[in-house]
Amino acid sequence: MKTIGLIGGMSWESTAHYYAELNQGIKKALGGLHSARILLYSVDFGPIEKLQNKEDWESLGNIMADAARKVEKGGADCLLICTNTMHKLTGIVEDAVNIPLLHIADATAQVLVHDKIKRVGLLGTAYTMEQEFYKNRLISKFDLDVIIPDEKDRNSIHTIIYKELCLGQIKTQSQKTYLNITKRLAEKGAQGIILGCTEIGMLLKPEDIDIPLYDTAKIHAAKAVEWALKYE
Structure with a gap:
């Protein structure tokens, strides 16, 4: 099983659902006490929401790229951005890492x-x-x-x-x-x-x-x- 990397916290409410869904999916597939191998980098959504409101996508891109690099450095084999909106920055995130991003x-x-x-x-x-x-x-x-x-x-x-x-x-x-x-x-x-x-x-x-x-x-x-x- 490979390790799933997450950039979450946007909001943490939905990221909690991701965590549950991933673990339930692995448990259903493998049974027993199996659970997902996950690395989560959870951002502070407050500053991010303000930057979204200003449409400061350059600053947001820097934040997301930094988060992606940290997840990769931690040992993740793939990357998920746990929010639809921030997929606007897909290209920047993909350029920051060598692991695949699942869109x-x-x-x-x-x-x-x-x-x-x-x-x-x-x-x-x-x-x-x-x-x-x-x-x-x-x-x-x-x-x-x-x-x-x-x-x-x-x-x-x-x-x-x-x-x-x-x-x-x-x-x-x-x-x-x-x-x-x-x-x-x-x-x-x-x-x-x-x-x-x-x-x-x-x-x-x-x-x-x-x-x-x-x-x-x-x-x-x-x-x-x-x-x-x-x-x-």
């Missing part, structure tokens, strides 16, 4: 293609929904048709992520807001919904809506388990 959008898209989902709705932070780094990867590499909510709905999604979910707050009204947004995306032809923020899985579950939900944190962790066990 969250690629892992998710592979499941969508397997499920024959062509037109998909994307929920996430404003950065993930509105900027090209995430959508274009899904479109150009996997030929997916990606639709996003309207501006009002995007603002609601973003606010709930940062003001509630990243703080571990799960509110019924916010769940209703997200469910209504997913229904509107389904009405626009979405065959499935990407939970393109690793915290959203805390709020929405597959049984909540009539079309498939794709929880990127779960999918990403499952891909890492699969990768690590190729070497078993």
Whole structure:
């Protein structure tokens, strides 16, 4: 089994889910008392959120590259960024290390293609929904048709992520807001919904809506388990 390296803490709420998913995946695969070999570098999200708000991606790139190097130096065999938004800095992170980065959008898209989902709705932070780094990867590499909510709905999604979910707050009204947004995306032809923020899985579950939900944190962790066990 290879060692999985994580850059987490963005937020720690979702990183805790990664830790659980990775260990549960290894236990399911190998049984007994087996658990995942993990190296985690958990950042302080407070300063990072401020830099995101300023769109100071250069400073954020330096932070992420430094974290990646530390994870590699610690002995990790692969690297996961435990947040969708910071995959904007994929190139900088990959250039900083010699170990492979398992991209969250690629892992998710592979499941969508397997499920024959062509037109998909994307929920996430404003950065993930509105900027090209995430959508274009899904479109150009996997030929997916990606639709996003309207501006009002995007603002609601973003606010709930940062003001509630990243703080571990799960509110019924916010769940209703997200469910209504997913229904509107389904009405626009979405065959499935990407939970393109690793915290959203805390709020929405597959049984909540009539079309498939794709929880990127779960999918990403499952891909890492699969990768690590190729070497078993």
